[in-house]
Amino acid sequence: MNIFRTPAELYIIAVSVFFADFGTGMLIPLIPLYITRLSSSTDLSLAIKSALVFSVFGVFAAVSYPVMGRLSDRLDRRKPFVLTGLIGFVVLSAACAKIDTFEQLLIIRVAQGIMVGAMVPAILAMLTHVSTPENRGRSMGIYSTIRGTGSAIGPATGGVIAGIWGFDAGFYACAALGLLSILLVSIFVDETHETEIPETRGVSKKRTEFNSNSEIKLLAYATFTTMLAIMIVAT
8 A cells, every 4th residue: 555645535525625715715804894884783893793703603613513523423424514514605605695784694604603513524534534544644734735725815815806896796706616615525525434443452442432532632622722822812
């Protein structure tokens, strides 16, 4: 086995997420400016409204991750969760162009967070299945690079599109990118399933799962504290 070979399916998954993150990145400069055009029943400042719009997205995504991840494991299905998240992304991005109030935008952002919560755990599970222990680090690096590129160029592209053609064009462009992701996943990505964890060196599967879960929790805590510190400095 060539440990330096990266599965083609990984590139397809990464490019699919690239388009979705590209579209999500486009929303970053659009939403704060778009809020100024929406009516509201509150007298909150633009800064607070913008913070709420982005915060509710993150909160509901974070809450959805473990719930959707566990459900995906129980059903032993990944692809339906990815497609559901992408379809929701498309519909909700287009819906942004049709709303009139700030409160409607908040509801859309909550729904978008839930859709991301359905999609991300399934994608990560798929990446684990299409890679091997020998090339997993390299595979994750390639995936992260492709995905990160979408997030990096999305905001500038969104600003240019909105500046030339208006906010509606920006939201519809996000939806169009989501459609590309749906097509790629639907046609080229196969469903993945869990395999039995072999018992090695006298360590039971249950014990292995316990150790893995403990390590995941520690890594999650370390990542959370690091990202919290970064966001505090950034603000």
